[in-house]
Amino acid sequence: MTAAGGDPSVASFVAAVKPLVDAMGGEMLPPDRAGVDDVVLSWEGEDVVAVRLPQLADSLDRILAALERKRGMPLAELDRKAKQEVVRILEARGAFSVRHGVETVASALGVSRFTVYNYINAQEEKRARGREGGSGVKPS
Structure with missing residues (x-):
């Protein structure tokens, strides 16, 4: 150009x-x-x-490839904590609003959809604890 x-x-x-x-x-x-x-x-x-601009589905593939390059290894070879961090990053970037986003991410990470949902839910619980003051005690 x-x-x-x-x-x-x-x-x-x-x-x-x-x-x-x-x-x-x-x-x-x-x-x-x-x-x-x-x-x-x-x-x-x-x-x-x-x-x-790219289509959203293409963007997810591109983001996954960039995360793989940044980490220097296939995402499926990351340890559990690193995979959870990848899911946190992807959630922040809207990856799970794309049709089949969870399935695409699960495949890239070498885990099940259920595992990806567990990682997402764990992040939501962590954020909720932070809003409650981090005491770990839920208000009644």
Whole structure:
């Protein structure tokens, strides 16, 4: 993707946005090729690049691959505590709102859906204890 007219400030803008678009799994296009669901970015009043965002299901696969790269090993080889942390991260990023999200994550972690739900529930209980002051005693 090259900047329109070779303007250095536009090229710098596009270069600055590229790592974010790549991290999201998006695609950069010339603005005249933008579709109705694409996001057109402007610089100094001129449309300079369109961003095509990935489908949610593709995003989950991309997030799982990034977590695997970050950890330096297949997610299925992580210990239980690390798998729970992965589930916490994925829950915070909305992974379980995607259709078949729990199944996809369970497969990547090498655990059952039931285990993923247990990890999610454990996180919810931990948050609830934090809201109650962390005493571990439930109010009556």
